[in-house]
Amino acid sequence: MAILTVFTPAYNRAHTLSRTYQSLKEQNCKDFVWLIVDDGSTDNTAEIVKKWQDEESGFDIQYVYKENGGMHTAHNTAYENIHTELNVCIDSDDMMAKDGVEKILTAWENVRNKGYAGLIALDADFEGNIIGKRFPEAMKETTLGGYYASGGKGDKKLIYRTDVIKSVPAYPVFKGEKYTGLSYKYIVVDQQYKLFVLNEVVCNVEYQEDGSSNTMYLQYLKNPNGFAFMRRVNLMYPTSKKRLLMECIHYCSSSQIAHNRNYIKESPRKALTILCTPLGWCLTAYIRRKARMER
Template sequence: MAFLTVFTPAYNRAHTLQRTYESLCRQECKDFLWLIIDDGSTDQTSELVQSWQKKENGFEIQYIYKENGGMHTAHNTAYENIHTELNVCIDSDDWIAPGAVKKIRDTWEKVRDKGYAGMIALDADFSGNIIGKGFPAGMADTTLGGYYAAGGSGDKKLIYRTDVINSVPPYPVFPGEKYVGLVYKYILVDQKYKLYVMNEVVCEVEYQADGSTGTMWKQYLKNPKGFAFLRKAAMQYPSSKKRMIQDCIHYCSSSQIAKNRKYIQESPRKLLTVLCTPLGWALTEIIRNKAKENG
């Protein structure tokens, strides 16, 4: 019986999704199902997945097609349709590390009854190098924000209890925009739960030039309401004073790009927002220049 849903949001990734599939086929532990959320692809993603569904893979493959709305809406759809105890997102250009499902199962069996929201594990590149920093020696558990506030860096793989991730609100949708940072839900979960530290590589990643990481400057301009929303949440639950100031500057910038004249009134840190407004204008100019440089 599946204890884990591996879910994969996909948008025109038929050329990379094959390696995600093959990495799942190589798992010795098949106590999982694979949920693919097709975010409005116009390539051969549907046909490719249908061909896999006809094979004896050792695990169930579920496929949901939705209108294109951005990564966060694909996550909303995934969470609405996940019924296993745990879930983990493996992106459509990445693969799950060898033996990862068994490691997740074995580790979770040891800590299932300790009240954790799930587990935090490591990402590595295709050469095996850890993305960012690893976990400090002796760190048994942490919140996601606490890890970064303590000097951590780089993407980490989050394996959440499905009931916990669904206990906080879904990602909001802003008309005309297609980006809200996934960390929004993680911030809310951090307020009530910790994550058990699983000091293992669970996912091997390759950042695409047309992915959200590679196009972030343009994302700031295209999705200012989504970014302002995320920065408000981060200011409401700051992981550090330094981070709160950074988020406030970004909030000012995104609000200015969105032409929201009520941003000071709507801010959870009104005085700080007034003080950061000039820096927000400066950041806006940097964003516009960087977006032009990147085409």
């Protein structure tokens, strides 16, 4: 039985998914499962995946279709269908780096009985440039939040034990919304476990221009409950006093946009939430103004 599941959420990315497939075919170690979660695509994703399933790729390809609900719902579906010891997400516009699977499995074999939640490794762009920076040589273990709090930069690749990531409740789904931050599960895991540092590139990434970061203020308006949920989680586990204040202001704003009259009662920092409420209204006005410019 394979140890690792590589899962790929996909929404209308048939034009890029083929390079993800090609990078997996080129792995020297094929001891993995590739799980594609189709988040309601209307292109020919299903057709091309069926073609790949009929080929001799050397690894098992699993395909699950679901109604479109956003990245967090695709992750929920993925976790429901993963049964291997480890899992890693490779997005539908990214590639597994050369020998990436072997690097992951070799590192895990050396530490699998030491109580880690998994591995944290490097991402690089398609030219091989590290995203952010490498881990310090002296850093052998860390939490994700601890890494960034210590000055770490850039997206990193997270390889989690499936039992650990499943122990955290699923990402909440709010009616009419398509966003809840993926960091929710990672933050909760951080409270109990550390990650072993793999100072190697295991994924090559490309950021698409059609990503949600280009319409962030509109996203705030379209998904206020999802953002408020994440702010509430961050209020429970703040990384600094400055971040605590910023998260609370954003929590007030998102809750106001969502018309949630109970947000003070629901806040884990009630006194601070009361103090930040006027600033939340100011932020809400700013978000609405900026969102009009994004339409």
